[in-house]
Amino acid sequence: xxxxxxxxxxxxxxxxxxxxxxxxxxxxxxxxxxxxxxxxxxxxxxxxxxxxxxxxxxxxxxxxxxxxxxxxxxxxxxxxxxxxxxxxxxxxxxxxxxxxxxxxxxxxxxxxxxxxxxxxxxxxxxxxxxxxxxxxxxxxxxxxxxxxxxxxxxxxxxxxxxxxxxxxxxxxxxxxxxxxxxxxxxxxxxxxxxxxxxxxxxxxxxxxxxxxxxxxxxxxxxxx
Amino acid sequence: xxxxxxxxxxxxxxxxxxxxxxxxxxxxxxxxxxxxxxxxxxxxxxxxxxxxxxxxxxxxxxxxxxxxxxxxxxxxxxxxxxxxxxxxxxxxxxxxxxxxxxxxxxxxxxxxxxxxxxxxxxxxxxxxxxxxxxxxxxxxxxxxxxxxxxxxxxxxxxxxxxxxxxxxxxxxxxxxxxxxxxxxxxxxxxxxxxxxxxxxxxxxxxxxxxxxxxxxxxxxxxxxxxxx
Numbered sequence: 001x002x003x004x005x006x007x008x009x010x011x012x013x014x015x016x017x018x019x020x021x022x023x024x025x026x027x028x029x030x031x032x033x034x035x036x037x038x039x040x041x042x043x044x045x046x047x048x049x050x051x052x053x054x055x056x057x058x059x060x061x062x063x064x065x066x067x068x069x070x071x072x073x074x075x076x077x078x079x080x081x082x083x084x085x086x087x088x089x090x091x092x093x094x095x096x097x098x099x100x101x102x103x104x105x106x107x108x109x110x111x112x113x114x115x116x117x118x119x120x121x122x123x124x125x126x127x128x129x130x131x132x133x134x135x136x137x138x139x140x141x142x143x144x145x146x147x148x149x150x151x152x153x154x155x156x157x158x159x160x161x162x163x164x165x166x167x168x169x170x171x172x173x174x175x176x177x178x179x180x181x182x183x184x185x186x187x188x189x190x191x192x193x194x195x196x197x198x199x200x201x202x203x204x205x206x207x208x209x210x211x212x213x214x215x216x217x218x219x220x221x222x223x224x
Numbered sequence: 225x226x227x228x229x230x231x232x233x234x235x236x237x238x239x240x241x242x243x244x245x246x247x248x249x250x251x252x253x254x255x256x257x258x259x260x261x262x263x264x265x266x267x268x269x270x271x272x273x274x275x276x277x278x279x280x281x282x283x284x285x286x287x288x289x290x291x292x293x294x295x296x297x298x299x300x301x302x303x304x305x306x307x308x309x310x311x312x313x314x315x316x317x318x319x320x321x322x323x324x325x326x327x328x329x330x331x332x333x334x335x336x337x338x339x340x341x342x343x344x345x346x347x348x349x350x351x352x353x354x355x356x357x358x359x360x361x362x363x364x365x366x367x368x369x370x371x372x373x374x375x376x377x378x379x380x381x382x383x384x385x386x387x388x389x390x391x392x393x394x395x396x397x398x399x400x401x402x403x404x405x406x407x408x409x410x411x412x413x414x415x416x417x418x419x420x421x422x423x424x425x426x427x428x429x430x431x432x433x434x435x436x437x438x439x440x441x442x443x444x445x446x447x448x449x450x451x452x
Contacts, residue, residue, distance in 0.1 A: 149373075153366045157356050167349040170342045171373060174380060198387065209376065217369045220290045 001093045008089070008097025013104060015074060022070040023105055026063040030113050033059050034120065048121050053183030056117060057176050060110060061143060065165050067105045068147030071098045072155040081155075081222070091222040092215050095148055099214075102144040110136050127189035135186065138203045139179035142210065146172050149214045152221050178203040230427055237423035244417050252409060261325045262410075268318040269397075270418035271311045272340075274425050278308030279347065279378045281429075286371035289364055295440060298364045301371055302354060303432035305347055307425055312344045327391070336392035339381035346374040360443065 016023055037055050041048055048055075075081035084094060114132075118125045126132060150168045154160040178199040185192055192200060248263050255262035282304035289297035319337070320330045331337065350370050357363040380387075385394050396405040397414070 149369075153353075153370060156362065157353075159356060163349075163353060163356060167346070167353060167370060170345040170349060170377065173338075173342050210373075213373060213376075217290075217372065220365050221369055 001090055001096075004089050004093040005097040005100070008084075008094055009100045012071065012074070012098055012101035016070075016101070016105065022067050023108065026066040026105070027109055027112060029066060030059055030063040030109055031116065033062065034113065034117060038120070043121055049123055049188060050184065052117070052121065052123055052125065052187050053180040053185075056113065056183060057139065057180045059113065060106065060140070061169065061172065061176055063109050064102075064106045064140070064143040064147060065168060067109070068102050068144065068151045069161060069164055071102055071148055072151045073160075076155065085223060091218045094222070095152065095214065095218045099141075099144045099148045102148055103140055106140040106144055107136065110140065123187060125183075125187045128186045128191065131186045131191065132183070135179055135182045135203070138207055139175050141207050142172055142175035142179075142203070145207070145211050145214050149218060149221070152218065175203055175206045178206070230430055233423050234427040237420050237427065240416070240420040240423065244413065244420055247416070248413055252413060255410075258326060261322060264318050264322050266413050266417045268315055268322060269414050270421045271314040271318065273418055274421045275308045275311035275315060276378055276382060277422070278304045278311060278425060278429070279343075279375060282308060282371055283375040283378075286368040290368040290372075293361070293364065295360065295364065296437070298368065299433050299436035299440065300429070301368065302351070303429045303436055305350060305371065306432055307428045309344065309347050309351070310428075311421070311425065312340070312347070316340060316344065332391050334390040334392055335384040335388035336381065336390045339377060339384050343374075343377045343381050346377050350374055360440070 037043075041051070072081065075084065085091065114125055114136075117123070147164075147168060150164055150171075151160075154163045154167070157163050181199050182192055182196070182203070185196060244266070248266050252263075254260045282301045285297045285301035285304060288294060289301055319340075323332070324330050350367055353370060354363060354367050357366060384390060385392060395401050396411075398404075398406070398411060
């Protein structure tokens with residue numbers, strides 16, 4: 001199964017890197033929103049330090065949805081999805097491969113946006129780089145796994161671009177809230193401790209619970 | 225016969241509510257700190273319990289539906305979700321009225337309130353999604369999975385007062401605190417109203433379930449007519 005996941009992952013990454021459709025659009029969108037923030041709040045004020053985590057994760061959630069929306073859409077032409085499933089690729093392998101591909105795309109967006117945000121708003125987000133990377137990995141996984149499952153659910157809908165955010169955002173709020181809170185603390189150079197650790201536990205718990213649920217239920221969505 | 229039982233349950237619920245209103249307004253005294261507004265809790269807390277239970281039933285029904293491809297279970301899931309959502313809005317509205325009087329604001333973004341709001345949005349998304357999938361078997365699978373996922377927000381909402389320090393009051397019922405936080409007469413009143421709400425909920429879910437079954441039959445007949 002892992003080998004098949006790896007193949008799907010490679011295929012999706014290769015397809016995306018050749019066309020760069022979703023990646024470019026999502027990156028351009030993210031940068032535009034980054035600029036829009038400067039009109040919403042005074043970019044030179046201290047206030048932005050306290051809300052940087054919130055702004056960033058709203059941004060990543062929005063651009064993440066643009067990315068995951070594409071992942072099953074790619075398989076729609078020529079009925080690729082059916083062909084894959086008929087050829088006994090387990091639905092869970094398919095989902096896992098796509099989730100890892102989406103995770104990589106989201107991380108790529110973050111890798112560009114975090115330094116740009118740091119420079120434009122004069123905040124050093126990288127005071128605790130390992131914590132920041134950990135938060136990014138955990139929260140991006142949450143967006144990727146739930147995004148991929150819900151993209152599989154909505155792929156046949158006429159209004160899929162509209163429906164995916166409507167059902168996805170309420171579900172990922174716990175992970176986003178945790179990521180926002182932790183990014184805020186880490187960006188001022190404070191190591192999360194004591195009461196802050198509940199957010200770390202929430203983030204890890206969220207990932208474990210929803211990954212298990214997704215792996216258990218994806219067969220129902222795609223195969224039956 | 226079944227109709228008569230349903231009517232009887234509905235009437236019992238109505239009479240029970242009237243009896244409860246009499247007790248809470250004319251028998252029970254005002255609360256020491258909050259005055260008379262505390263009585264809205266007799267509607268607020270039971271409506272949340274009823275909505276949590278409805279969502280639990282909907283979640284289990286959805287799991288059964290996707291496991292055994294049962295259309296009936298799917299109908300039960302949608303019926304319970306709709307009724308649960310109605311009780312969610314009752315809970316939100318009563319909570320907001322209480323908050324305006326006690327806190328001076330309609331809403332605050334603490335964990336409990338936020339998750340209550342998220343729960344309402346999640347289940348509203350489920351109902352919206354159902355309208356968008358015309359094929360019944362695909363609808364059963366996809367929205368069934370969504371309903372199982374959605375139950376996570378109910379669990380978080382229920383446990384939020386334990387996990388975070390919230391402005392929303394903590395647990396007061398003796399089955400969660402071991403007693404001593406609420407007068408037994410007031411606690412008893414809450415349970416009485418819960419039973420009345422639950423009976424009402426059963427009637428509403430049953431009626432909605434029947435509608436859903438009829439709708440399915442009509443859909444089937446329509447497909448048959450088109451295929452001829």
